[in-house]
Amino acid sequence: MSYWLFKTEPDTFSIDDLKARGTTGEIWDGVRNYQARNMLRDQVQVNDRVFIYHSNCETPGVAGIARVIESGVVDPMQFNPDSKYFDPASKPDAPRWITVKVAYELHLAKPVSLASIKAHPALQDMQLVKRGNRLSILPVSEEQWETILHIEGNG
DNA sequence: GCCAACGTTGGC
């Protein structure tokens, strides 16, 4: 089992929205970066745990945890001409964008802000805090996972 | 294959 961090803009889709989906979960659609796609397609597996990270908002940070409930999911938005994620170059017999489905697990007792992650000595190697990081899917080590969970009384 | 122009991400 592996650990990940998925970014989302809470104005568009937040941890609360994911919670509202319940055990049905949600397809993590809209990832249109090949490096992120490759991780979703090749490495993210069922039962992996995911930090849901809120970006582009007042207090960026880890808001909660989800679980991967299905892998190898074809992102349906690539075939939807009305979607901003429509990709006319992707063909149904050779879909370009593969993702996973996740389901809500919990909110952190207290969200862990990007500022507190940056301030923690044990988290300096996280790709999240690396300069110029823009990937929306990032691997998290077990040690980093536990460290974040124990910040400010979580876990 | 090079690289300038352009678009996007995302913290601040």
Added chain:
DNA sequence: GCCAACGTTGGC
């Protein structure tokens, strides 16, 4: 809203 740091596109 600003802007640094990327990724992508397309002319050549």
